[in-house]
Amino acid sequence: MKKLIRDPQTVVADALAGVAQAHQGLLRVQADPPVIVRADAPLRGKVGLVSGGGSGHEPLHGGFVGYGMLDAAVPGAVFTSPTPDPILEATKAVDGGAGVLHIVKNYTGDVLNFETAADLAAAEDVQVETVVVDDDVAVKDSLYTAGRRGVAGTVLVEKIAGAAAERGDDLASVAAIARRVNENVRSMGVALTAPIVPHAGTPSFDISDHEIEIGIGIHGEPGRERIEWEPVDGIVRRLLEPVLEDLPFTSSDDVLLFVNGMGGTPLIELYIVFDAAAQLLGDRNIHIARSLVGSYVTSLDMQGCSITLLKLDDEMKALWDAPVQTAALRWGR
Amino acid sequence: MKKLIRDPQTVVADALAGVAQAHQGLLRVQADPPVIVRADAPLRGKVGLVSGGGSGHEPLHGGFVGYGMLDAAVPGAVFTSPTPDPILEATKAVDGGAGVLHIVKNYTGDVLNFETAADLAAAEDVQVETVVVDDDVAVKDSLYTAGRRGVAGTVLVEKIAGAAAERGDDLASVAAIARRVNENVRSMGVALTAPIVPHAGTPSFDISDHEIEIGIGIHGEPGRERIEWEPVDGIVRRLLEPVLEDLPFTSSDDVLLFVNGMGGTPLIELYIVFDAAAQLLGDRNIHIARSLVGSYVTSLDMQGCSITLLKLDDEMKALWDAPVQTAALRWGR
Amino acid sequence: MAGLTTDWALAWVRGSAAVVGEHRAELSALDREIGDGDHGENLDRGFKAVLAKLDAAPPSTPGGVLKLVATTLISTVGGASGPLLGTAYLKAAGAVGDATELDSAAVVALLTAARDGVVLRGKAAPGDKTMIDAWTPAVDAAAAAAEAGEEPAAVLAAAADAAEQGAVATEPLVAHKGRASYLGERAIGHRDPGAQSSALQLRAAAEAAA
Amino acid sequence: MAGLTTDWALAWVRGSAAVVGEHRAELSALDREIGDGDHGENLDRGFKAVLAKLDAAPPSTPGGVLKLVATTLISTVGGASGPLLGTAYLKAAGAVGDATELDSAAVVALLTAARDGVVLRGKAAPGDKTMIDAWTPAVDAAAAAAEAGEEPAAVLAAAADAAEQGAVATEPLVAHKGRASYLGERAIGHRDPGAQSSALQLRAAAEAAA
Numbered sequence A, B: 001m002k003k004l005i006r007d008p009q010t011v012v013a014d015a016l017a018g019v020a021q022a023h024q025g026l027l028r029v030q031a032d033p034p035v036i037v038r039a040d041a042p043l044r045g046k047v048g049l050v051s052g053g054g055s056g057h058e059p060l061h062g063g064f065v066g067y068g069m070l071d072a073a074v075p076g077a078v079f080t081s082p083t084p085d086p087i088l089e090a091t092k093a094v095d096g097g098a099g100v101l102h103i104v105k106n107y108t109g110d111v112l113n114f115e116t117a118a119d120l121a122a123a124e125d126v127q128v129e130t131v132v133v134d135d136d137v138a139v140k141d142s143l144y145t146a147g148r149r150g151v152a153g154t155v156l157v158e159k160i161a162g163a164a165a166e167r168g169d170d171l172a173s174v175a176a177i178a179r180r181v182n183e184n185v186r187s188m189g190v191a192l193t194a195p196i197v198p199h200a201g202t203p204s205f206d207i208s209d210h211e212i213e214i215g216i217g218i219h220g221e222p223g224r225e226r227i228e229w230e231p232v233d234g235i236v237r238r239l240l241e242p243v244l245e246d247l248p249f250t251s252s253d254d255v256l257l258f259v260n261g262m263g264g265t266p267l268i269e270l271y272i273v274f275d276a277a278a279q280l281l282g283d284r285n286i287h288i289a290r291s292l293v294g295s296y297v298t299s300l301d302m303q304g305c306s307i308t309l310l311k312l313d314d315e316m317k318a319l320w321d322a323p324v325q326t327a328a329l330r331w332g333r
Numbered sequence C, D: 001m002a003g004l005t006t007d008w009a010l011a012w013v014r015g016s017a018a019v020v021g022e023h024r025a026e027l028s029a030l031d032r033e034i035g036d037g038d039h040g041e042n043l044d045r046g047f048k049a050v051l052a053k054l055d056a057a058p059p060s061t062p063g064g065v066l067k068l069v070a071t072t073l074i075s076t077v078g079g080a081s082g083p084l085l086g087t088a089y090l091k092a093a094g095a096v097g098d099a100t101e102l103d104s105a106a107v108v109a110l111l112t113a114a115r116d117g118v119v120l121r122g123k124a125a126p127g128d129k130t131m132i133d134a135w136t137p138a139v140d141a142a143a144a145a146a147e148a149g150e151e152p153a154a155v156l157a158a159a160a161d162a163a164e165q166g167a168v169a170t171e172p173l174v175a176h177k178g179r180a181s182y183l184g185e186r187a188i189g190h191r192d193p194g195a196q197s198s199a200l201q202l203r204a205a206a207e208a209a210a
């Protein structure tokens, strides 16, 4: 295994040290337990937003801490949800008296650890609401699964809820808009290669030079189906159609189209995916009102992408456009 | 070869179509010949900035077109400098009467094609100045080479010169500050893997699972030296020491540290590189006054990174901090 | 008949730590097939932390040992298995209370509480291809052995045997909980890593008593 | 003795286009060793565009053909070879002017102007491991053949032979211009792609005259 790392055991700590150095003034980074907090937190009277999860998805979540988005991020070990202690610590660090919203991607581990932290926070009189993001249509949401996974849609939830908190909404309202975003966002991903987890040193799954894996998650989990590689339009159709049908998105909807890279795929390919997706949406008279292209929710060095659609209403558009100042997403400030 | 593409022959055109869709309002994208122009160009009385080069380095240069940075970008075929025609077209499209600065990475092809375009522009009474960026210390600048290559430092030249143009500097002044940045910036890169050029379909060089290539360029050219993989601190020392010695950077200098990903390397590793570099700079009492971390000057899907140092003066700091609004770099607006 | 003491509890935990360390790569490899490849790493990190705490301040009752394991796993493992196994040990600690010696009935109560703790948090049923599929047969076998008048060591041995069979029996299953549930039919043919690691811990419990 | 006509020039260019197309992958592979792997792709794109233009409006003089090749290569090839070869053809066109038949002296003038054009733009000297190392021996051999009273076809054959030898002779060299110069000693043992493609074009010129 060749990686730009010091030691598989210190990957998260070393990257956090880099984050701290690179974003002084914007962030406070605490090493043990690892927590990334907005430099000016807690903000009196503002609802605090905390998210977190396993590392290996950078810039998620630390790259979204700052004005107009998250107040704190809690990075776990690579692909492993954080434990309750740092979540509790982050929650207390950002509580400005207006309560704290936990934004949790729907994985058993994340849900359970945030749940425990929320219980502990309540015991210390911090009001916590939790929104679980589950946008991945590759997984059927049924009694017989752990439910849909939270993937790239999480960024949209964090941005829009963060803007609501920044404009002064109360905890119930911020939670409500976060849930509304989650209810209107759907994603699906494809992998061309498997990620190499540092402590494992070998790819998380074997895949040949001419196969791709459809419906993958962001942890090197195998997907729903393996097929022969095909040109981008076919791949995009396989991702976008289940997304479109699930909500469903229909003619004359205004959407945010988010093409997300998985870490090892360069931007030039993401723009090609964007073009292919835009063509399919155009065919259905769905209007791309906002867009995002880049590697924001990654799976280490995996090659591939996900496509996320969010059905926008006017309030979501305004909150999306509102100023944001984080390491990874920044405009208007 | 597995890539998210339609056809190796249409990679650049398809990606441009995606850029056009994703950044409506910010950019005008012309397909034939391919040129990306700032939506509000030409700006009366403002010096126009044009850069360009082979494709495959996204977001360079198209991602840096917008307020406070480039007025136009000219993408060539993958890894091949553009021909004079589109450069001329871009030059005329952004000339607001105050002349146009060509920012050219130092490769024989880029220099010759921009030279021809500048001659043609002069024949049409557009005043053109050219700044050639050559920040890569892996290549000796001597009579016996094509000179140092232009690599990641180009982004810093474009940002700072772009801010100078935006505040109203005249052509000579914008060219002068661009040259001053170039004189104070140095870079060096490492590859863990080779890029796969779409039309070739195979890696540009063979490299084993435990070797890395030091001193590479951004076109899949082999580097100066191949060594066994080693932990990040050793790799960073091999990149940073030649950079430090070349200018030289010395104790109590204020610098901008830019850790750039090559396209296939995830952000988590870039932050680890940043940490390692910051430690080395700290040891030498060199102060990181500004920083940039991300994949901005890529080499398709190559894994690896480059480290760029710019010695800052107060004017460069102010111009770096000035508002910028492009697809890939955005703050203050 | 002598009941199981704090020494047994300490030996169990040290045994679990040793066996998880030995099988770390194997557990992660199982998790790579149908999950995200970190299960061995997660548990190993947790049990190493447990050992460090045990050495620092060894508790004086079996319940104290179990509580220390619980809190340490919860605060160091993360993922799904951290809170689930942590809750198992926490409820087990609650079940044995301040007792200094555990008879067969107490061992059954311990195991039952542990299993119920996992169900409480994870809501999995038998056959969902989770660690429950090791714990539930273990509890049943332990109860039957205790009923039959077996000593604690034999009760635990029966539990360990049943847990191992339970882990093997997860192989043909489709998963309904945890990450493996994302895979649908593709999970068939792979053993659940959490069931496997639970069987290892129960075997360690039996060997500590033997 | 009959001089070379427009038909020869057209046949040359079509021959170059064919041979560049055939050797596209090979030229890019040479470029992959010591450059960036696009040389075959670049020239093929250029000569394909030349063919399209030739078909649309075939010029009526050898100079007209050469000028069309020049402007088309400049506007479609890009990279280093586009402006360099483009200038070569442009200067060659200038050297033959409006002539409708080229004798041996004119052929030598054509080749000399082409070579000088490359030097003017690229500033390479012989031995720098560039296309100059094919063009310069070609010019010298052509001049010697013309001096010896050979016909244009023989002059071109001599040029092509010398260019091929020149291309082979780049193999042991360290490069001082172009991308290969970044490699230092690592360029040794590899043939320069531009020298190779130049030799292919000169062979096409000779065959068109044969």
Ligand SMILES: Nc1ncnc2c1ncn2[C@@H]1O[C@H](COP(=O)(O)OP(=O)(O)O)[C@@H](O)[C@H]1O
Residues within 6 Å of the ligand: A079, A080, A081, A108, A109, A110, C031, C035, C036, C037, C038, C039, C040, C042, C043, C078, C079, C080, C081, C082, C084, C118, C121, C122, C123, C124, C129, C130, C131, C132, C177, C178, C179, C192, C193, C194, C195
């Ligand atoms: N809802 C659940 N109930 C019981 N056990 C579960 C549940 N979800 C997951 N598990 C167990 O957790 C194991 C995975 O643990 P681990 O890999 O450490 O966590 P993660 O899945 O978060 O990576 C699975 O093999 C399974 O036995």
Ligand SMILES: Nc1ncnc2c1ncn2[C@@H]1O[C@H](COP(=O)(O)OP(=O)(O)O)[C@@H](O)[C@H]1O
Residues within 6 Å of the ligand: B079, B080, B081, B108, B109, B110, D031, D035, D036, D037, D038, D039, D042, D043, D078, D079, D080, D081, D082, D084, D118, D121, D122, D123, D124, D129, D130, D131, D132, D177, D178, D179, D192, D193, D194, D195
């Ligand atoms: N300064 C120069 N003078 C003459 N020929 C040169 C010079 N620089 C490069 N070349 C030629 O150009 C060839 C490379 O062309 P090509 O691969 O198409 O362009 P690029 O190097 O821009 O990718 C080299 O093999 C060499 O023969």
Ligand SMILES: [Mg+2]
Residues within 6 Å of the ligand: A054, A079, A080, A081, A109, C036, C038, C079, C080
């Ligand atoms: Mg995990």
Ligand SMILES: [Mg+2]
Residues within 6 Å of the ligand: B054, B079, B080, B081, B109, D036, D038, D079, D080
């Ligand atoms: Mg090239």
Ligand SMILES: [Mg+2]
Residues within 6 Å of the ligand: C031, C035, C036, C037, C038, C039, C079
């Ligand atoms: Mg796991």
Ligand SMILES: [Mg+2]
Residues within 6 Å of the ligand: D031, D035, D036, D037, D038, D039, D079
């Ligand atoms: Mg080349």
